[in-house]
Amino acid sequence: MTMAQMDRLLFGDNQFFGINHMSEEKARAQAMRFQKTDAIMEVLDVAYAEGIRTFMCTTHDRITEVADRVRADPVRYADFRFYPCMPYAHKYANAVTDHGMVGALRHFMPSDGVLSTALTGGRALATKEVDGIAKVLIDMEMKMFHGLQTPVIFVQNVFTDLLLGMGFTRALRIFHDHVVTKYGVEPAFITMNMPMLLEALEKEGIERPIICANINKIGFRMSGGFDAYLDALRSGRVRAVAMSVYASGAIPPDEAIHWISELPGVESIVFGASSAGNIRGTKALVDKYMGAPA
């Protein structure tokens, strides 16, 4: 595995799927605007033209269409890369409601394989079988990116934090090892609890992990405490991707990016925007304060 050099600025996907932490009305307006994949591609193309090559996205069903477009035009999108964030929990939630936990898992396993059989037996699963199921689920999420560049693969924050809270961090280790072994790329983790996660990952033997978390000047949604975040960043033990750098609009852009640029340990910023003006504005600020990757 080669250590991935992450770009300074990554493009996020919340705005495409009706996720807005400030207003349901805005969220709905965005859901309407991005109903068609063309509208998503238009925005991605603006970002790509600005030199923002990385799209950090949930493994939402609709990303399949984006992946198809990129795959269909390899010349144009030669430098385009995805950072998948998995799982997209909704599809599992629905399957669990429809089929129950075991039924849902069986539904996703290869029908003639040993795992499906193990789940049918109604007996306790061996550790190896649990690992096997996890790997099948990861592979399933990755299918839509077949043939595309995915140099970093993330676990979504609700899933990371659920496992972290329960103390089931071995599952994060399974993810880590599978991503390294099978895909030869960097495993990474999104969390709302960076200091706690970092400690837990280190206990699992994962050194200098890539962690994406809220990092902003006003400490918005930095659970575990602002100071603990800064300590972790300064310690050199984490490669951070900062999200919510504007704290949902509470911090003026220039001030927000300037502050981030002076933090050690922050390798990248992920942001979402729907207008060309906002995309160019953030790109210009990142170029001004952060320059090229170290």
Place this chain on the structure above:
Amino acid sequence: MDHKVRIGVVGLGKMGLSHFAMVNAHPQVETIACDGAGFMVDVLGRNLENTIYRDYDTMLDAERLDAVVIATPSRLHAPMTTAALERGLHVFCEKPFCLDWADSERLATLAADKARVAQVGYHYRYVGAFREMKRILDTGALGRITHVLAEAYGPVVLRPKRSTWRSQKSEGGGCLYDYAAHPVNLLNWFFGTPAQASGSVLTPIFSDGIDDQVTATLGWDEGPTAQLSVNWSDESHRKMTTRITMIGTNGRIFADRQECQVYLRAPDPALPGFEAGWTVKYTTELTEDPWFYLRGEEYSAQLADFSGAVAEGQGKAVENDFASAAQTDRTMAMMIENAETGQPVGAPPVTARPTPARKRGWFAWKA
């Protein structure tokens, strides 16, 4: 309390797993888990350090617990809460509290007699925007509230589904208990138990025998009329959306999970910082970071209040005590009876006449 608070989380389903993760992440809490059986318990038993029991009574016998968090199917809430309180434990129970509101009131009395921290998981009371709504309402700055719209929508039942406890009315399934309970609980917080429920209609859409949509009219003595409009078969919402709108004699207020919008006709000294016209506050600015964030500050905050009250020996819940949840159970029972009989339940609300205008206004002669 000098030792860690020892909490047993019972039921590792949809809510239980998330409660377990949040409680377990709390530095001052030691967590034990309990779930009937099945696949999850097998997997977790092999991978977590926590002790996991398969039987509730065995756990209560074997462990020296301070408190339990109950997240089992609703039918089990009353017996499990009773057993815990009888052993002197503090209880956090998922909503809806009890399917029979007489049980809810009995347990509220029992918890009060024993000075236990007894709380129910109505997390919307911990959402910044709804707390702001409550604060503004209580200042009286909106004048007399006459008109309320309480709504909840979301994509839970979008096609006929296999049967689980959530699809059985007798087990506490259905849109009323699962979804409508939230806006009803907020109305109880704002105005208490209504005097009358009328026009209640509980309608199945895709489900067999349980309600997927709920509409009702609730009225309070000296208070507003509220229209309740709830539907969990609405795919246009990404997840559950709850919103409350109120119109008063001095303005209007709206809140959902994200924001609280206020319109004041005239500023009021009781509400400094709000001018005439619109003021908008966002949950993001109204919320403090919890010790551990999983899926929204409100879920962590309610458990923080619970474990904090237990640790400090406060002897009662900070918010959402059993008595307040009993109001919600009672209100839902009124709606069910109203829907079944077609007769309004409770007496028509007594409403004071509006203060006569000093001068003869245009509306007076128009009427």
